[in-house]
Amino acid sequence: MEIFLFSQYVFIIALIIFLFAAVRMTTQGTIAMGLIGCATFSLSMSLFLLTYGNIYSIEFYKDIALALILLGVVGTIAFAIALRRT
Amino acid sequence: MLGFLELIEIIRSILLIISAIFIVVAAIGILRIGKNQKNGIYGKIQILGVVDMAGVLAMIALDQIFLAAIYFILAPVVAHAMANTYYYGEDKENSKLLNKSIFNKESKSLEYTSNENKLKFNEECSIKEKYNINKDNINKDNINKNNINEERSFNKNLVESNLIGNEDDNYTISTIKINDNENKIKEENSNRGNGSLKNISEENILGENKVIK
Numbered sequence: 001m002e003i004f005l006f007s008q009y010v011f012i013i014a015l016i017i018f019l020f021a022a023v024r025m026t027t028q029g030t031i032a033m034g035l036i037g038c039a040t041f042s043l044s045m046s047l048f049l050l051t052y053g054n055i056y057s058i059e060f061y062k063d064i065a066l067a068l069i070l071l072g073v074v075g076t077i078a079f080a081i082a083l084r085r086t
Numbered sequence: 087m088l089g090f091l092e093l094i095e096i097i098r099s100i101l102l103i104i105s106a107i108f109i110v111v112a113a114i115g116i117l118r119i120g121k122n123q124k125n126g127i128y129g130k131i132q133i134l135g136v137v138d139m140a141g142v143l144a145m146i147a148l149d150q151i152f153l154a155a156i157y158f159i160l161a162p163v164v165a166h167a168m169a170n171t172y173y174y175g176e177d178k179e180n181s182k183l184l185n186k187s188i189f190n191k192e193s194k195s196l197e198y199t200s201n202e203n204k205l206k207f208n209e210e211c212s213i214k215e216k217y218n219i220n221k222d223n224i225n226k227d228n229i230n231k232n233n234i235n236e237e238r239s240f241n242k243n244l245v246e247s248n249l250i251g252n253e254d255d256n257y258t259i260s261t262i263k264i265n266d267n268e269n270k271i272k273e274e275n276s277n278r279g280n281g282s283l284k285n286i287s288e289e290n291i292l293g294e295n296k297v298i299k
Contacts, residue, residue, distance in 0.1 A: 007099035007106075011144060014106035014113075018137065021113035025130065032127060032172035039164055040134055043157075044109075047141050054148050066153055073160045080167035084174045 008051050015048045035079055042072035101147035108140035124179065131169050135161065 022044055026037025046065035053061025088096070115133045119126045138161035145154035173181050 003099045004095045004102075007102040011102045011106045011109075014109040018109045018113040021116050024117060028121060030127075030172075030176055032168065032176050033130075035171060036127070036130060036134065036168050039168065040137065043138065043141055047144055050145065050148050050150060050153075062150065062153075065150075069153065069157055069160075073164050076164050077167045080171040083171045 005055065008055055012048060012051055015044050015051070018044050019048070031083060035076060035083075039072060039076045042068050046072075098147040101143050105140040105144040105147070108136055108143075112137045112140070127172050127177075128169060131165050131172075135165055138165070 019041065022037050022041040024037075025040065026034050028034075028037070046068040049061045049065045049068070053059065053065070112133050116130050119129050119133075123129070138157065142154045142158050142161070145151075145157065
């Protein structure tokens with residue numbers, strides 16, 4: 001149905017805008033902001049892959065998105081623990 | 087008349103558009119919070135919570151229920167980890183560990199200690215008040231490693247030591263030590279190992295000292 005395709009494109013545009021905001025956050029200088037920006041970037045990238053894979057029926061994009069979400073979370077928590085110890 | 091599948095498609099589309107609106111609003115909000123704004127990073131983390139939930143909505147709309155369930159559980163954990171990192175690593179305004187003035191102010195009231203340890207601390211204080219000893223009476227040169235009779239650690243930032251020095255019939259007891267980081271504790275411990283407490287500065291000794299005959 002056309003409306004679903006249209007909404008997917010709208011969602012992708014919103015994600016692209018948010019990706020720029022994530023890059024802006026990552027490059028703000030402090031370590032914590034870099035961590036936040038990276039976590040955000042990985043989330044929005046995985047959402048982007050999910051949507052893109054749904055539009056063009058590419059199944060392995062979903063696997064990549066799942067890996068990105070899980071490993072992004074693990075990396076964020078590990079880095080948080082490491083930074084706190086130092 | 088709309089069929090069931092078409093209705094589902096419309097609902098999914100609406101969910102996606104709502105997610106898109108939330109994501110754009112969050113992006114604008116994140117960019118509007120300035121670098122030097124007070125507690126701005128916590129605000130950004132909270133805004134990211136909105137994005138997380140918008141992402142979960144979008145995953146549901148894209149038929150990825152499993153992924154949505156996983157991220158719904160993991161998103162608060164990640165937000166907490168990020169805030170924790172910032173608080174203990176870089177937040178000099180609020181962190182008691184990074185800002186010495188806040189630490190010293192609050193460590194005297196012992197907000198860090200548990201109730202059990204606070205009780206012990208209060209008991210110690212009442213004993214000290216009873217003896218009413220002047221701090222000048224302590225002679226740190228007489229205290230060596232053999233005289234350390236007790237050391238308790240409340241947490242990694244707060245160590246209580248009872249040191250007893252013996253000179254003739256006078257026992258000198260120096261008590262509470264509050265340290266602001268782990269390294270200082272290690273440094274002091276190594277000083278004790280060498281049998282000297284001369285390197286410990288006066289400002290690290292809080293609480294009273296007493297001499298008992």
